[in-house]
Structure formats: structure tokens, C-alpha cells
Amino acid sequence: MANYSTNEFRSGLKVMLDGDPCSIVENEFVKPGKGQAFSRVRLKNLKTGRVWDRTFKSGESLEGADVSEQNMQYLYNDGEYWHFMEPDTFEQHQADKTSVGDTALWLREQDTCIVTLYNGSPLAVAAANHVDLEITQTDPGLKGDTAQGGTKPATLSTGAVIKVPLFLNEGEMVSVDTRTGEYLNRSKK
Amino acid sequence: MPDDGDTSIEWRPTTSNDTLIKRARLLAQVREFFALRRVLEVDVPVLGERTVSDPHLDSLYTEAPQRYLQTSPEYFMKRLLAAGSGPIYSLGKAFRAGDKGRNHNPEFTLLEWYRPSWDENQLMAEIAELLESVGCTSNAGAQRVTYRDIFLATVNLDPHQASLADLATLAGDIAQRDMNGESRASCLDLIFSFEIEARLPPGIVFVHDYPACLCALAQLGVDEQGVTVARRFEVFLDSTELANGYFELLDADEQRRRFSEDSRQRKAMGKPEMPVDEKLLAALDAGLPSCAGVALGVDRLLMHLVGAQHIEEVIAFLK
Numbered sequence: 001m002a003n004y005s006t007n008e009f010r011s012g013l014k015v016m017l018d019g020d021p022c023s024i025v026e027n028e029f030v031k032p033g034k035g036q037a038f039s040r041v042r043l044k045n046l047k048t049g050r051v052w053d054r055t056f057k058s059g060e061s062l063e064g065a066d067v068s069e070q071n072m073q074y075l076y077n078d079g080e081y082w083h084f085m086e087p088d089t090f091e092q093h094q095a096d097k098t099s100v101g102d103t104a105l106w107l108r109e110q111d112t113c114i115v116t117l118y119n120g121s122p123l124a125v126a127a128a129n130h131v132d133l134e135i136t137q138t139d140p141g142l143k144g145d146t147a148q149g150g151t152k153p154a155t156l157s158t159g160a161v162i163k164v165p166l167f168l169n170e171g172e173m174v175s176v177d178t179r180t181g182e183y184l185n186r187s188k189k
Numbered sequence: 190m191p192d193d194g195d196t197s198i199e200w201r202p203t204t205s206n207d208t209l210i211k212r213a214r215l216l217a218q219v220r221e222f223f224a225l226r227r228v229l230e231v232d233v234p235v236l237g238e239r240t241v242s243d244p245h246l247d248s249l250y251t252e253a254p255q256r257y258l259q260t261s262p263e264y265f266m267k268r269l270l271a272a273g274s275g276p277i278y279s280l281g282k283a284f285r286a287g288d289k290g291r292n293h294n295p296e297f298t299l300l301e302w303y304r305p306s307w308d309e310n311q312l313m314a315e316i317a318e319l320l321e322s323v324g325c326t327s328n329a330g331a332q333r334v335t336y337r338d339i340f341l342a343t344v345n346l347d348p349h350q351a352s353l354a355d356l357a358t359l360a361g362d363i364a365q366r367d368m369n370g371e372s373r374a375s376c377l378d379l380i381f382s383f384e385i386e387a388r389l390p391p392g393i394v395f396v397h398d399y400p401a402c403l404c405a406l407a408q409l410g411v412d413e414q415g416v417t418v419a420r421r422f423e424v425f426l427d428s429t430e431l432a433n434g435y436f437e438l439l440d441a442d443e444q445r446r447r448f449s450e451d452s453r454q455r456k457a458m459g460k461p462e463m464p465v466d467e468k469l470l471a472a473l474d475a476g477l478p479s480c481a482g483v484a485l486g487v488d489r490l491l492m493h494l495v496g497a498q499h500i501e502e503v504i505a506f507l508k
Contacts (some may be wrong), residue, residue, distance in 0.1 A: 007287045007289070028290060029290030031245075031382070032378045032430065033423045034405045036435055038379060053365060055365060055379075060286065103190070
């Protein structure tokens, strides 16, 4: 990979730092009236999600990280790995528990999600912001109770447990915000 | 409605009309200020055969013929002073490759002026008057503080006496990186830029009597405590660096030594060495009158006057 000098730093640039791939979040140019200029850089470690603040002297450089984001179709889970497919090339990738993380709770077969590849292998997986999933277990719905604001726990087909309104029943589809894990609405899909 | 044309091409200026008017007024006020004081406006080249050797300044250049876009009009102005121009100012563009950020643009407007027979104290007073005349008012008035006092007050270290190891440790703590092996000047610059600048009092603040290792083109002197200091000052406006000035170095041999030190540092940094400006040295040999000089960033002054947060708000076509 190419090396990037401080004057090429910009938000979104993927670089290697302490052996881990990182994404530059912010880059501030700091220079006294005369003398040494610095770049104050905020980076997000793409493996751990941790945010690092680092300072570089102008002219210092970081190695670029071979990181890309791709839309892929989620195929299936074999018990150990989650399998994804690039829609254009049909190339398949397998991701382990570390890279899939909590996103596993929102993955429905055939759905499109965003896979971050590092050196060609999945580093992280993000579900679409909104997904539609089936309720597989919940207490029976209370008819007519659509106005009251109460909620109850419901288990979805992926194993995720969310709070849903009292009137919903097993077998119904609901739309969920994957960033917050919140119920959005009843869905027909 | 007029046709906006191709909306995907960003052709519009990044400034508002109001800012254009304020810039025009500011430039007119500056010229009037100096006209009343009989300081002569000079128009020196932007393209020069030689450029600065300062290891922290990179010049843009043209290829055929090879010329450098000047990082400031300083060398040309000093040749005018040596030729007997009397007090002069230049209001024009300067260029510094790679300087890009909220307060920096590679092309910017610089006001630079020189006062023969004055020292830096008289010049600081005139800068305060200029700032007031263009509308920079502050309840506290202009304040002056030595580099040592602001260092002691903010980080509890004496910048002249502290060991390099102590400076490197503090700079390393602030920047969260290893600063061992860095020069005294780099450690001081980092501590000042990261820790002190933002905590300066509001309004106009002059920081003077810089450590000798940050002398640039200033004469050395001895302060009240008997310490050798650079007779250099910087002007801050609400914690933003606005201007840098010197009681100017006159000694051609000392200037040669500083140029060769610049070359040594550039080499160590892997940067191209810059050929020395022999015409400047010849002018110093012939005799530069004792003078104080300062360079002031006009775009930053305008940012302050219009309340801009980013330099793009005051430069019509930034990109």
C-alpha cells in the first residue's frame, strides 16, 4: 500500500497505526507563527472501534490500509462462520464471530449488508439501518390494546430480543432500527 | 429566474457579498493608516529566483523559468530598506505550500511593514493602533506578556532554563507521542501551539522575548534576568496567531550562519536545500538600517472582524 504524508490526511482515509487498520475521523493542522507544524489526528481503530488521538509532525507518514467497504448479500451461518457474497462477482467471504459481533442479531438470509474488507477478509459487518424480521416468540397479543403505550419482550427469528407493543403476535413481521435495537413498526415483508 | 447552468460544478465563491465588502474596506483602511503615517506602499515580486531556507516553510514554484512563489516579501523589502527606502509596507499575496487548515491556506494575503530606527516595542504599539483603527477593540486593551511568563503561568516551566529532557517529556505528554530526540525548538513550538495558545487571554495579546532557539530573523538580546532572548514577538487575537515580528537581524555574518543552520536542518529532514539569497546577504553587507518589522495575516484579521470560523469564509475562491 502507498504511504500517506500528513498533507494527504483527510477524514475517511484508511491507514495503518500500531499494526491495526484505522480510519481518520478528523485532521487538524496546527502551526505556530514560525516553526514546526503538526497534524492533530483522530483515528478510529477499525478492529476494536476504539478512538485514538495522535499527533504527527508535518511530513511524517502512515502506511495506507487495504480496507474497503462493500455491499454483500448475507447467505447463511454454518455454526462457526457467517457467509457473504459479492452481488457482482458472486465471490464469497466468510466472517468469524469477532468481525460479525452484535450485527449477528440483525442478519437475515438474502439481506444486503455492508462488509468491511481488510486485506481481502471481512473485518466488520454492518446491517442495513432498518431490517424486517419475524417474531418467533412472544406472549399472546392483547386485542384492542393498540392505544395503550405498553410493551412486552419479543424474540425475533435471528435470536434478537426487542420490546414490541402488546398487540403483536408470533409470526408477524416487524421493522427494527439496527443501530438502537428499537421497534419501528409492523411490517408486511 | 436566471439559469444556474450546470449545478454539479461548484463555481460560486465561498464568501458572502458582505464579506467581500468588508475585505475591501479593511484593505482601504490599512492603506489609509499607512498613508497618514507616511509609510510607503511597495509592490515587490511574488515570483523570485530565491526563496526562504526556513526548514519549516516550503515554497511553491514554477518550472520554466524556475522561480519561487514568495512565502513573504521580506527579502525584497530588506533590499529596499538597505537601498534607503525609509519606512515601507507591502500588502499582497504570499504562498506557503502545504499550509492548509481552519486558519491556513497555501495562498493568503500578507501585510508586512518595516520601521527604520524603531525597536520592537515601538512597533508593537503601532500594531495595536492599527488593529484598533480597523475595528478590533478590546476592553482589556492590548496586553503584553513575555514568553517566559506565559509559559510559567500555563505549564509551570521556564522555557529558557528548563532542560531539553523536561521539555520533551511535557511535549510528549501533551501530544501523546515520543518527543525524545526532538529539538528544543520543536518541543517549545508544540507546547506553545497545543497548550498555551488556546489559553491566552481574549483580545490582543503580544508575546515577546522568545527563546534564543526560536530567533528566526530576530536579533538576540538580554532580558532583565540576564538571559539571552530573541527580540521577536507574536501577536494573538482571541488566541489566534495574527502576526510575527522582529527587531531585525542586521549582521550579515550571523545571517549566513543561520542560513547554513537552516540548510543543515533541511538536509536532516530530507528536504531540498535552498540556494542562499546572495543578493539579500549583499544588501546586509552594504548595511540594513536598524529596524523593526512585522508580517500580519490579513485573512485572519478579516476572519476576526466578520466572526468567521474557517478561512474559506473570507477567501472568495478557496478551492
